[in-house]
Structures are given as C-alpha cells and as structure tokens.
Amino acid sequence: xxxxxxxxxxxxxxxxxxxxxxxxxxxxxxxxxxxxxxxxxxxxxxxxxxxxxxxxxxxxxxxxxxxxxxxxxxxxxxxxxxxxxxxxxxxxxxxxxxxxxxxxxxxxxxxxxxxxxxxxxxxxxxxxxxxxxxxxxxxxxxxxxxxxxxxxxxxxxxxxxxxxxxxxxxxxxxxxxxxxxxxxxxxxxxxxxxxxxxxxxxxxxxxxxxxxxxxxxxxxxxxxxxxxxxxxxxxxxxxxxxxxxxxxxxxxxxxxxxxxxxxxxxxxxxxxxxxxxxxxxxxxxxxxxxxxxxxxxxxxxxxxxxxxxxxxxxxxxxxxxxxxxxxxxxxxxxxxxxxxxxxxxxxxxxxxxxxxxxxxxxxxxxxxxxxxxxxxxxxxxxxxxxxxxxxxxxxxxxxxxxx
Numbered sequence: 001x002x003x004x005x006x007x008x009x010x011x012x013x014x015x016x017x018x019x020x021x022x023x024x025x026x027x028x029x030x031x032x033x034x035x036x037x038x039x040x041x042x043x044x045x046x047x048x049x050x051x052x053x054x055x056x057x058x059x060x061x062x063x064x065x066x067x068x069x070x071x072x073x074x075x076x077x078x079x080x081x082x083x084x085x086x087x088x089x090x091x092x093x094x095x096x097x098x099x100x101x102x103x104x105x106x107x108x109x110x111x112x113x114x115x116x117x118x119x120x121x122x123x124x125x126x127x128x129x130x131x132x133x134x135x136x137x138x139x140x141x142x143x144x145x146x147x148x149x150x151x152x153x154x155x156x157x158x159x160x161x162x163x164x165x166x167x168x169x170x171x172x173x174x175x176x177x178x179x180x181x182x183x184x185x186x187x188x189x190x191x192x193x194x195x196x197x198x199x200x201x202x203x204x205x206x207x208x209x210x211x212x213x214x215x216x217x218x219x220x221x222x223x224x225x226x227x228x229x230x231x232x233x234x235x236x237x238x239x240x241x242x243x244x245x246x247x248x249x250x251x252x253x254x255x256x257x258x259x260x261x262x263x264x265x266x267x268x269x270x271x272x273x274x275x276x277x278x279x280x281x282x283x284x285x286x287x288x289x290x291x292x293x294x295x296x297x298x299x300x301x302x303x304x305x306x307x308x309x310x311x312x313x314x315x316x317x318x319x320x321x322x323x324x325x326x327x328x329x330x331x332x333x334x335x336x337x338x339x340x341x342x343x344x345x346x347x348x349x350x351x352x353x354x355x356x357x358x359x360x361x362x363x364x365x366x367x368x369x370x371x372x373x374x375x376x377x378x379x380x381x382x383x384x385x386x387x388x389x390x391x392x393x394x395x396x397x398x399x400x401x402x403x
Contacts, residue, residue, distance in 0.1 A: 004087045005389045009223060011382035023375040030368020033361035034109035045362050050354040051332045056110035059366030062207065062324050063103030063373060064178055065200055067140070068171040069208020071096040072238075074147065075171070078164025084234060084396055087388040088216065093148045093167070094386055095212055095377060100140055102373035106366055129177065129184050136174045143167040152384070175201045182327065189266035190331030195256060199249040206242035207320040210313040213239065215377065217306060219387065228393035229304055236309055240297035243316060247290045250323070266334050269353070270326065277330035280322045289319010329356055 009016070037045055047054040074092035077085040108114045121138075124131045147167045150160040179200030185191040213235050220227040254271065257263040270281055293312045302308045333354045381387060388395075 004395070006090065006385035007387055007389050008385045009219075009378075009382045009387070015222070016378075016382075019378060020375070023371045023378065026371035027368050027375060030106070030365045030371065031109075033364035033368070036361050037365070038109075038112060044359065046357045046359045047362075048354065048356070051329065051356045053328050053332060054110070054356065055358040055362040056106050056366040056369075057328055058321060058324050059369045060103045060107035060110065061178065061328065062321055063099050063106070063369050064137075065175060065204045065324075066207040066211055066320070067096045067099035067103065067204075068175040068201075069204035069206065069242075070099055070212050071144065071167060071171050072205060072209050073212060073235075074164060075168040078147075078161055079168045084231070087391060087396065088231070089164075090148065090151050090386045091216065091219075092212060093144050093151070094380055095215055095373075096171075096208070097141060097144050097148075098373045098376035098380075099208070099211070100137065101376060102369040102371075104137060105372050106369035109365060110362075129181050133174075133177050133181065136170075136177045139170050140167075140174050143170045171204075172201060175204045182331070188331050189257075189263050189334055189337055190270075190327065193253070193256065195249065195253050199246075199253055202242065202245045202249050203320065203323065206239070206246045206316060209235065209239050209242060210316040210320075214310060214313045214317075217310060219381065220391065223387070225387070226390045226392040228391055228396060230393045230397045231391050232306065232309065233303065236297055236303065236312075239312070239316070240294060243290060243294050243297065246323075247286070247294070250285070250290075262337075269334050270330055274330060274333075274353075277326055277333060281326045281330070284322025285319050285326060288315050289322055293319070332356075 045054060071092055073085045074089035074096075076082045077089045108117060120131075120134055124134070126132070143163070143166050147160070147163040150156050150163040176197045179197040182191040182200075183194055183196035213232075216235075217227065217232075254267060257267045270277055272278060274281075293315050296302065296308060296312050333356060335352060335354075
C-alpha cells in the first residue's frame with residue numbers, strides 16, 4: 001500500500017454552507033419539539049402510560065446501536081490487521097462518536113428532565129441495566145477519542161493497536177448492554193430473552209456499516225477525490241455477510257419464541273395479527289431491510305454499481321428502523337403479562353392491545369438525531385484531517401494491476 005496522506009474538506013463552496021444550514025435547521029426544530037413536549041406535557045405526544053417509549057426512542061436506539069457498527073472498519077484495521085481498511089479508520093471512529101452523540105441527545109431530551117442528567121452521572125444504581133449503560137456510553141466516547149488520538153498524533157502512534165483493541169472490546173460491551181436492556185426486562189413477552197444481546201451486536205454491524213458506506217461515498221463524491229472499486233467491493237461483501245447474519249438472528253429469535261408456549265400469542269401478534277406491526281415486520285424489516293439488499297449485494301451484474309449500493313444501504317437503514325420499531329413499539333403494544341397463567345380483568349387496559357400513533361414533535365425530535373450526527377461529521381471533516389487524499393485502487397491495493 002502506498003503512503004497515505006490525509007486531508008480535510010475545503011468547506012468553502014455554497015453547497016457546503018447550505019448543507020450546514022439544512023442540518024442546523026433540522027437540529028433546531030428537534031430542540032423546539034423537545035421544548036414543546038416538555039412544556040405542554042406527555043399528552044401532546046402519541047405515547048401513553050402503556051407505551052412509554054415512542055418514536056424518539058426508535059431513532060435514539062437505532063443511532064446508538066449503529067454507532068458501535070460504524071467502528072467496524074477501524075476495528076478490522078487495528079484488531080485484525082487488515083491494512084486495506086486502515087486509511088478509513090479515522091472516518092470510522094469519527095462517525096461512531098457522532099452517531100452515539102446524536103442518539104444520546106435524542107434519548108436525553110425524550111426522557112424528560114434533562115437538567116437531572118448530572119444525577120444519573122453521579123449516583124449509580126448498579127442493579128439497574130440503565131445505570132450500566134451510562135458508564136458504557138461514557139466509556140465508548142473515551143475509548144474512541146483515545147483511538148483517534150493515537151491515529152492522528154505521531155507521538156502516541158505506537159499505542160494505536162492497544163487503543164483500537166480497547167475500543168473494539170468496549171463497543172461489543174456497549175451493544176451487549178443496549179440489547180440487555182430488553183433482554184432483562186420482565187413481564188413483556190417480546191423481551192426477557194438472552195438472544196437480545198448478540199442480536200443487537202450483529203444488528204449494529206449491519207446498520208453501522210451501511211451508514212459508513214453512504215457517508216464514505218457521499219464525501220468522496222462531493223470532494224471529487226478518487227474512491228476505487230477495491231474498497232467498495234470489500235465493504236459491499238462485508239455488508240452482505242452482516243445482513244445475512246441479522247436475518248439469521250431474527251429467525252432464531254422468533255423461532256425460539258414460537259417454541260416457548262408462553263410467547264406464542266405474542267408471536268402470532270407480530271407475525272400474523274398485529275396490523276401495522278406485522279406489516280412493518282414483514283415489509284420493512286424482512287423484505288426491504290433484509291431479502292432485497294441481500295439479493296442486490298450478490299447480484300453479479302450490478303456489483304460495481306454505486307448508485308445501487310447507495311439504495312441498498314438506504315434500504316438497510318430503513319429496515320433497521322423498522323426492526324427497532326417492531327421490537328420497541330410492538331413489544332409494548334402487546335398486553336402485559338403480570339400474572340402468567342391467570343386471566344386478569346379490570347378497567348385498566350388488561351388484555352388489550354395498546355394503540356400508538358407518533359406525533360409530529362416526536363418525529364422531529366427523533367429525526368434531529370440524524371441531523372446532529374451529520375452536522376458533527378460534516379463540521380469535523382472540515383476542521384481536522386480525517387480523509388485520505390485518495391482511495392484509488394492502485395493506492396489502496398499493493399497487488400492492483402490494470403486489466
């Protein structure tokens with residue numbers, strides 16, 4: 001591999017400032033939406049005392065999970081010594097930090113009383129998986145920051161592999177902790193299963209890599225720098241493996257629930273009788289987010305078509321949001337089973353499927369997390385040198401030859 005030189009975006013064109021303005025506008029509308037919900041109360045949202053995690057949580061969880069997966073490229077370069085991925089490691093770590101920041105901003109504003117964050121950061125209940133995640137999020141920022149430092153400062157460059165390995169281990173712990181939030185919850189038929197933790201890990205690989213590929217292609221196209229087929233084909237094939245793995249874990253999760261007599265009613269609800277949740281599962285999650293991308297990734301006639309790859313990544317992201325929607329909202333919509341084996345009857349929604357319709361403020365707050373993520377990335381690409389001057393085939397691959 002040729003010696004890689006890094007550069008920053010010029011960021012002087014009108015298009016760049018328009019992009020910053022649009023992202024800033026979306027961020028501002030998200031803040032206004034959070035203020036509106038906080039000022040007027042819970043009743044202006046689609047959430048109820050039965051469905052307490054709404055659309056902002058869908059975006060927040062998706063971004064947090066994708067943050068771990070965005071570090072894929074950097075981890076492969078440092079931990080597994082795959083040199084072809086090393087030039088992209090800086091961008092990978094930056095995107096991971098930005099995704100986590102975007103997700104946490106939405107999560108913090110959606111939970112209410114953001115002014116009490118200092119309490120959550122200084123008083124821990126170590127019997128709560130939520131308290132564990134406060135530590136995991138802080139640790140992820142720390143390890144990714146140290147990893148970036150070792151990549152960008154030659155004085156500490158010799159510690160890069162150790163920093164990369166630490167970030168790799170911590171990202172697995174982070175996503176395991178996020179999945180365990182659902183795996184440890186009781187009374188909900190959709191949750192309380194050990195497979196949630198590894199399923200969230202592999203979900204992160206797929207979603208994060210799809211976002212990374214989109215950002216990589218868009219950045220190099222906008223800056224008119226060369227991005228060769230060698231890199232794209234490697235990332236495309238890796239994405240196919242992760243998409244297939246997500247489908248496999250989804251199949252095993254539902255198969256396990258079907259085998260468990262206590263969860264069969266929930267499986268019938270999600271797979272057959274759940275209305276919008278069934279539709280989102282089969283069309284959004286399985287077909288758009290899984291089967292179609294998998295088919296297109298391994299279709300030989302379009303393997304070098306970058307426009308199609310962009311659509312593939314977009315479908316995977318849409319499928320990821322659908323999967324999180326079904327897990328979070330669908331899991332809450334199905335009636336609570338507080339007393340297994342008994343019929344419970346009262347005037348308080350017992351045995352009733354809970355309804356949920358997202359409100360505009362929820363959608364604005366949730367989507368602002370994506371804007372915050374991109375705003376961080378676009379700004380940092382101008383300020384610091386994260387991008388290789390060229391990812392051309394003859395630069396990135398020592399065995400490249402013109403055919």
